[in-house]
Amino acid sequence: MVFSCVFCEIEPCYVSYLCDKCRALKHIKLTYKDRFNEVIENVLVRTPDKQEYKIKDEIKKDIEKKEYALRSSGKDKK
Numbered sequence: 001m002v003f004s005c006v007f008c009e010i011e012p013c014y015v016s017y018l019c020d021k022c023r024a025l026k027h028i029k030l031t032y033k034d035r036f037n038e039v040i041e042n043v044l045v046r047t048p049d050k051q052e053y054k055i056k057d058e059i060k061k062d063i064e065k066k067e068y069a070l071r072s073s074g075k076d077k078k
């Protein structure tokens with residue numbers, strides 16, 4: 001008997017609850033935890049023209065965090 005994926009409710013599943021695409025998403029969710037939800041809610045739940053702006057804004061936040069981490073670790077070495 002064939003069931004559909006419990007997440008997307010489209011792809012057929014024979015032995016598992018999740019299809020391959022949704023299982024891959026689950027791994028990303030487990031890796032990034034709340035950050036995954038934040039990005040989905042802040043970026044996808046918008047009109048396409050506003051998505052472009054939000055994508056850049058979210059990427060900017062990540063870059064700033066990494067730059068800050070790099071600056072902090074650089075200070076410790078001196």
Ligand SMILES: [Zn+2]
Pocket residue numbers: 005006007008009010011018019020021022023
């Ligand atoms: Zn699925």
